[in-house]
Amino acid sequence: MYDPAHFLPSFVWRAARDGFIQYANPWACRYLGIELDELIGRHWREFIHHQDEECVLNALRQMRDTLLSNVDVRLLRVDHEFRWHTLHLQATRDQEGRIADTVGVAIDIHECRHAWELYEASERRLQAAFAGARMGAWEWDMTTRVVRMTAQLAEMYSFPPGTESAMLSEIWDRVAPEHREPFQRKLAEALHERGPFEFDFVLDGVATSRRWVRMRGNPEYDARGVLTRVYGVSFDISDHRADEERLSLSERRYRALVESTGALIWSADANGEIHPSSGDWQNFTGAPRDRLSRWGWLDFIHPDDREQTRKAWLAALRQGGPCTLTFRMYRRDGVFRMVQAQAAPLYDERGNLQEWFGTTTDVTPRYEAQAAIEARSLRLTVAMQAAKIHIVSLELATWSLMFEIVGKQRPEPAETVTYEAALARIHPDDAPTLDRYVRRLAAGDAPGEQFEFRVKDSDGERWMQGSALLQRSNDGKPLRIIGSLIDITERKHMELVLRESGRRKDEFLAMLAHELRNPLAPLRTAIALLQKDETLSTRTDDLIELMRRQVEHMTRIVDDLLEVSRITQGRIALKTEPILVGTAVYHAVEAIAGMVESRKQHIQVDVPDATTWVCADVTRLSQILVNVLNNATKYTPEQGQISVSVEADQDWVSIVIADTGTGISADLLPKVFELFSQGERTLDRSNGGLGIGLSLVKKLVEMHKGTITVQSPGPGLGTTVTVRLPRLHHHERHSAMALTDGSGLETQAALRVLVVDDNRDAADSLAMLCESEGHVTRVAYSSEEALAATQFDADVALLDIGLPDIDGYELARRLRRKGASAPLLVAITGYGQAEDRLRAQSAGFDYHFVKPVNVESLLKLLSSLTTERPAGRIAEQ
Incomplete structure (x- = not known):
């Protein structure tokens, strides 16, 4: 009798009611490694894992209305290994309606379970x-x-x-x-x-x-x-601390085991022409069997898999051995399903191939589950890459550390090292703290949510921030520590920069307070002496000179601060013109000659080419050279040497200022041009300044398209400053403009001066200053008093801008009618920015002085005024 199960490449047996095996196909015999004669009469429990016996018995007990049941069990293979199978059970009843015998078909699902x-x-x-x-x-x-x-x-x-x-x-x-x-x-x-x-x-x-x-x-x-x-x-990121989280993507998981194999049985002749042997093919494909016969089944394979499957089947025919083919096949609902075809050859007694027998099983759930795993793993990997997270795992059983590879479809250990080797890579200052954290966590304590440490690598040090949790086994024992690490090196560097900036700011504020207190102390003393009895009148000139020097010192401090602010904000515009370098150098040396002489220092000037020209702003170039020379004389001891030399080539002019002073240490040398940067300041170095001089000089030199460098062999070995500016050649148009002010205009014997300021001391002192030069003054402490003084017929009006009732701009418009030239208007104000001067010009002011007023410049202006003065021009003083 023809028995298809005899040739079926699947595990098939039949057992009696008492459980003893009555039949097994050759495939089952080969799997168990037992001949059929020895297998008949043995109980099925001998070949099923003892833990799965109860599952089989429960499946048999549940056979009531239907005589079909499925159960997953482990079957013993010939190599003594248990492998998972899905066991399809079908029972028959005897004449009394009781279960007689049971047929079992086992499908290997071990790999899927694994x-x-x-x-x-x-x-x-x-x-x-x-x-x-x-x-x-x-x-x-x-x-x-x-x-x-x-x-x-x-x-x-x-x-x-x-x-x-x-x-x-x-x-x-x-x-x-x-x-x-x-x-x-x-x-x-x-x-x-x-x-x-x-x-x-x-x-x-x-x-x-x-x-x-x-x-x-x-x-x-x-x-x-x-x-x-x-x-x-x-x-x-509110407090840079990640809350405990777990990533959960709620998507449906594909079932790993198929409830029913749905196997399609077929046979083929020796030439490989297929003959479907049941109606299941028609139910699956929706096509009649004759369309599937011979090679027609290839038409129902996905076009992308068709040629590859045909070649694989032909190769199996040539080899003549069992084979397994996997491809996509059309189902009657229009969907391509992944199927697996298993074929076994049948030979006659003489070894000639007679035909093939095989099954085709829908394995789509298995492949869909695998695709879901890969897609899920890919999404999780991308999420970790986006978060820049490194995953580490410490196995407490072996104290070995594993680093996860991010970027593959399935995370794998990239590197496994011992805990001691990993700890050796940690910075020595951080390793003990991290070790205590890990061991407390391994012991079940909660040492804290986050930790930081430094790692040594080929590029130096990197800061890492991490968090970890302890994973326990089912019985509650510590199993492993899983942690995540984030590179925070950039953030740490920024913290160090901010900390250094804050330190320098605090130092600068301390120096500023010290510098401002220095001139205030002698000023207060001089005022106290002037308030004493008249016997001090012989020393009045000395006290006034003392007060003048201190006021000038405070003015320089404020000017330096304002100058840095203006240059930093791009509010300084150079007024460039051709300048003789030698003239600029000699004027700068002349400006600091008094300081050099008072400190008994020696200065040498070497300008070999007196006709070397540069294109520069007269005032700013003088400011550059005087500032550098001031530093040289301040930090050079008595009897020290200062030299100024000029060198020129085809493109550049170099002004070199060298001294034999205290020099600059190697750690401070790279920072000399930074704002508020200074060397160590001691109590006896009261002339150290605010640390903004060289920063200001560097910005001015760069505005002239030049460069400045500072060199020093070390502390006590002197300093050399080199300023390089683009050279202006003779063939370029230029004029030798002197650095000193031009001659004044013809003077007028006396002027009528109106002084307006709500600060009585400022107004009275300014009026007294004008009267000391022979001018007639009238003082007004408000805008209303100034407007009421029309009969005074002032030639010049010195107006404060920040008046409480009517500001100085509006007062200027009212004092001088439209088209009139008198009085000449001079703004006396604390606002000295470019827009302040433009606003003063639009209000009708002729001159603009910034508080504290330069007394010599103001007196020089008053002495140079004539009855005819240029109109519509605002002058910077």
């Missing part, structure tokens, strides 16, 4: 890693507009506990109102560029306070370029 166990292990490890990272993960389904989220993200967005999904609009509505428009704009730009994105925004929590959130994500598009989903992670 793959599922690997997946679950990988899933647990990744979930534990994301929980250790304390991040919130999400996935936006752009088709349904549904957001799937982790519990951490739901808590971060103030959703009720247990929320796993929400509408996309609900997520966006939780963004703070003032951040909502930038959030949507940045998101639209990121999705348009189709790449990973990252940006920060503020959440307006319902149950919690507002918090900053950093979101990193990646969009996904289908084959037509349509956005299908966006996935990523979010974490709270």
